[in-house]
Amino acid sequence: xxxxxxxxxxxxxxxxxxxxxxxxxxxxxxxxxxxxxxxxxxxxxxxxxxxxxxxxxxxxxxxxxxxxxxxxxxxxxxxxxxxxxxxxxxxxxxxxxxxxxxxxxxxxxxxxxxxxxxxxxxxxxxxxxxxxxxxxxxxxxxxxxxxxxxxxxxxxxxxxxxxxxxxxxxxxxxxxxxxxxxxxxxxxxxxxxxxxxxxxxxxxxxxxxxxxxxxxxxxxxxxxxxxxxxxxxxxxxxxxxxxxxxxxxxxxxxxxxxxxxxxxxxxxxxxxxxxxxxxxxxxxxxxxxxxxxxxxxxxxxxxxxxxxxxxxxxxxxxxxxxxxxxxxxxxxxxxxxxxxxx
Amino acid sequence: xxxxxxxxxxxxxxxxxxxxxxxxxxxxxxxxxxxxxxxxxxxxxxxxxxxxxxxxxxxxxxxxxxxxxxxxxxxxxxxxxxxxxxxxxxxxxxxxxxxxxxxxxxxxxxxxxxxxxxxxxxxxxxxxxxxxxxxxxxxxxxxxxxxxxxxxxxxxxxxxxxxxxxxxxxxxxxxxxxxxxxxxxxxxxxxxxxxxxxxxxxxxxxxxxxxxxxxxxxxxxxxxxxxxxxxxxxxxxxxxxxxxxxxxxxxxxxxxxxxxxxxxxxxxxxxxxxxxxxxxxxxxxxxxxxxxxxxxxxxxxxxxxxxxxxxxxxxxxxxxxxxxxxxxxxxxxxxxxxxxxx
Numbered sequence: 001x002x003x004x005x006x007x008x009x010x011x012x013x014x015x016x017x018x019x020x021x022x023x024x025x026x027x028x029x030x031x032x033x034x035x036x037x038x039x040x041x042x043x044x045x046x047x048x049x050x051x052x053x054x055x056x057x058x059x060x061x062x063x064x065x066x067x068x069x070x071x072x073x074x075x076x077x078x079x080x081x082x083x084x085x086x087x088x089x090x091x092x093x094x095x096x097x098x099x100x101x102x103x104x105x106x107x108x109x110x111x112x113x114x115x116x117x118x119x120x121x122x123x124x125x126x127x128x129x130x131x132x133x134x135x136x137x138x139x140x141x142x143x144x145x146x147x148x149x150x151x152x153x154x155x156x157x158x159x160x161x162x163x164x165x166x167x168x169x170x171x172x173x174x175x176x177x178x179x180x181x182x183x184x185x186x187x188x189x190x191x192x193x194x195x196x197x198x199x200x201x202x203x204x205x206x207x208x209x210x211x212x213x214x215x216x217x218x219x220x221x222x223x224x225x226x227x228x229x230x231x232x233x234x235x236x237x238x239x240x241x242x243x244x245x246x247x248x249x250x251x252x253x254x255x256x257x258x259x260x261x262x263x264x265x266x267x268x269x270x271x272x273x274x275x276x277x278x279x280x281x282x283x284x285x286x287x288x289x290x291x292x293x294x295x296x297x298x299x300x301x302x303x304x305x306x307x308x309x310x311x312x313x314x315x316x317x318x319x320x321x322x323x324x325x326x327x328x329x330x331x332x333x334x335x336x337x338x339x340x341x342x
Numbered sequence: 343x344x345x346x347x348x349x350x351x352x353x354x355x356x357x358x359x360x361x362x363x364x365x366x367x368x369x370x371x372x373x374x375x376x377x378x379x380x381x382x383x384x385x386x387x388x389x390x391x392x393x394x395x396x397x398x399x400x401x402x403x404x405x406x407x408x409x410x411x412x413x414x415x416x417x418x419x420x421x422x423x424x425x426x427x428x429x430x431x432x433x434x435x436x437x438x439x440x441x442x443x444x445x446x447x448x449x450x451x452x453x454x455x456x457x458x459x460x461x462x463x464x465x466x467x468x469x470x471x472x473x474x475x476x477x478x479x480x481x482x483x484x485x486x487x488x489x490x491x492x493x494x495x496x497x498x499x500x501x502x503x504x505x506x507x508x509x510x511x512x513x514x515x516x517x518x519x520x521x522x523x524x525x526x527x528x529x530x531x532x533x534x535x536x537x538x539x540x541x542x543x544x545x546x547x548x549x550x551x552x553x554x555x556x557x558x559x560x561x562x563x564x565x566x567x568x569x570x571x572x573x574x575x576x577x578x579x580x581x582x583x584x585x586x587x588x589x590x591x592x593x594x595x596x597x598x599x600x601x602x603x604x605x606x607x608x609x610x611x612x613x614x615x616x617x618x619x620x621x622x623x624x625x626x627x628x629x630x631x632x633x634x635x636x637x638x639x640x641x642x643x644x645x646x647x648x649x650x651x652x653x654x655x656x657x658x659x660x661x662x663x664x665x666x667x668x669x670x671x672x673x674x675x676x677x678x679x680x681x682x683x684x
Contacts, residue, residue, distance in 0.1 A: 021655060025514070025655075029514070033513070033514075159655075159656045159657055159659075160659060161507070161511035161659075164510070164511055165503070165507065165511070165661075168506070168510070168681075169503035169506055169507070169677065171375075171677065171680040171681075171684065172367070172371070172375075172673065172676040172677060172679075172680050173673070293635070293641060294643070296662075296664070298641075299635060299640075299641045301636070313363060313367075313501075313669055313670065313673040313676070314501045314663070314670045314673055314677075315501055315663050315664050315665045315666060315667075315669075315670040316663065316664040317501075317502060317503075317661065317662075317663050318661065318662050318663075318664075319507075319659065319660065319661040320638075320659075320660050321656070321657050321658065321659050321660075322638070322657050322658040322660075323657045324657060325657075327655055327657070328655065328656045328657040331514065331515070331655040331656055334514040334655070335511060335513065335514060335656075337514075338513040338514050339510075339513075342513065
């Protein structure tokens with residue numbers, strides 16, 4: 001049995017659900033993979049808790065469901081404690097960085113936490129896009145220099161192993177073009193609009209379903225899809241794409257009449273992220289596109305995200321996921337962990 | 343630069359195309375992965391050739407395209423030489439076993455060649471279903487005992503990494519059910535029948551496209567799909583399924599009227615291979631099923647194969663491939679090789 005001491009930064013939708021997942025699967029993971037995952041430290045926006053003897057994931061999840069902070073954890077909670085201070089001082093083998101994406105503040109505090117963890121010899125798994133978008137190459141070089149592993153399969157398309165598929169299973173091939181529908185809420189909203197739901201009501205329904213980011217423009221203007229595209233292209237095409245390289249068109253560019261006309265001819269609008277190799281580089285775009293049913297991503301339902309790789313020797317390979325809850329996105333950290341340790 | 347000396351058994355559709363692929367990609371593979379793949383021995387049904395200095399893949403492919411045997415290879419060809427004798431005597435690091443599936447003769451000579459290669463310390467990659475269907479566990483135990491790797495990603499659904507996806511990316515999850523459309527020609531024939539093409543003409547067209555096995559019953563009666571299902575279930579579910587455990591229904595069970603009615607309501611018949619966990623085991627079936635467009639595999643075109651994994655924590659994950667030529671199936675051996683050595 002190998003014990004893995006880990007820190008968890010961010011106890012929102014993903015962090016909390018990872019705690020629930022771990023509480024449920026702990027015994028089985030020990031039996032099946034010989035790994036005992038021990039949560040020794042955690043942080044949310046209000047504070048931290050640290051205990052070398054371990055925090056109870058089920059209790060942490062319960063606290064968060066009830067609206068408390070990790071800082072309230074009996075005995076070891078630290079109101080006002082910072083995530084970075086926790087990473088700098090805790091003894092751990094692994095950091096799970098699951099704080100919300102925050103590009104406007106330089107992807108902090110996630111980026112600093114990841115750097116600090118790697119310098120202290122911790123492996124890192126993160127579903128947080130921010131640090132990878134801003135510092136993809138730097139973080140990979142740092143991981144190599146520190147002799148640790150960096151995994152981020154959950155940054156793109158939730159629980160779909162889009163990155164691993166592209167990085168591992170397409171070796172030997174040239175990916176000539178990739179297309180992805182990596183964002184759920186934009187497809188959902190366009191479907192509602194095409195059915196005659198008015199804009200404000202569509203947004204309201206998306207919000208009620210909890211699928212819209214607090215800052216709606218992040219989704220609606222294609223920033224989320226663009227960030228995911230940048231990570232995919234760096235990881236799979238090995239091309240140093242940056243967010244500002246993406247030609248980005250948001251939902252506002254398509255009219256309700258166009259959405260309805262597409263629906264009537266059996267097509268579905270989706271916010272399509274696309275990367276094509278062109279002379280000397282890669283052309284990157286995010287825009288609403290009416291996908292016919294013959295398109296590999298043209299049949300995605302409202303809870304489905306997917307990616308297509310067009311290759312020279314493996315034909316076209318498509319993968320998509322149906323994610324009815326945020327559990328698969330949280331589970332991406334478990335995939336990363338098993339990839340690192342098992 | 344690492345040199346990998348390999349043997350190639352079987353120079354039909356897959357073996358020959360692998361030679362073409364290698365001729366084309368050789369320099370790039372050396373540069374990109376630091377691997378120099380040197381074909382030192384090859385066998386077809388008429389003989390063998392062996393040269394420690396290497397055979398030229400482009401020349402081997404040309405011989406086969408022109409209807410010659412590898413036994414005609416200048417200087418080192420051995421008419422009547424056997425594949426097994428080659429494996430028993432050659433110095434090599436890797437066996438590619440690409441001979442045609444042959445279950446009626448105990449998957450020979452492939453099975454013996456694989457056993458012999460592993461005992462002699464060679465890694466093995468094979469797209470040949472026979473040996474895996476007959477001796478999945480034995481071959482895995484032998485590989486462990488010999489300290490070599492056995493890869494067989496090409497046995498199921500051609501160039502789609504169906505097995506790797508299930509084995510690697512779904513770790514931590516329970517696969518509760520899997521569904522696959524792993525055979526191209528049956529879907530093609532049912533599509534033609536549904537369009538009013540008569541049975542004999544549909545078969546003729548399938549034959550002309552080169553997608554029907556010499557023994558048509560292998561495809562039409564579902565044996566091919568059943569064999570692939572058995573391998574998938576062994577590999578991904580870890581359940582020791584055997585061919586005789588599969589409840590198998592061939593194309594003859596569905597009438598043209600049913601095919602046409604399905605087409606009219608927008609559904610597509612496909613030969614669906616399915617494994618469901620039930621109390622104390624796994625229920626395995628292969629049968630023609632009318633898939634609605636809402637089914638994850640309900641939109642597969644005539645050149646597309648796919649698989650769906652229904653899991654506890656990763657939702658439902660679907661992957662499919664569009665294979666317009668046999669190149670992706672041949673390329674599955676390159677995927678295996680990079681998995682073993684890179």
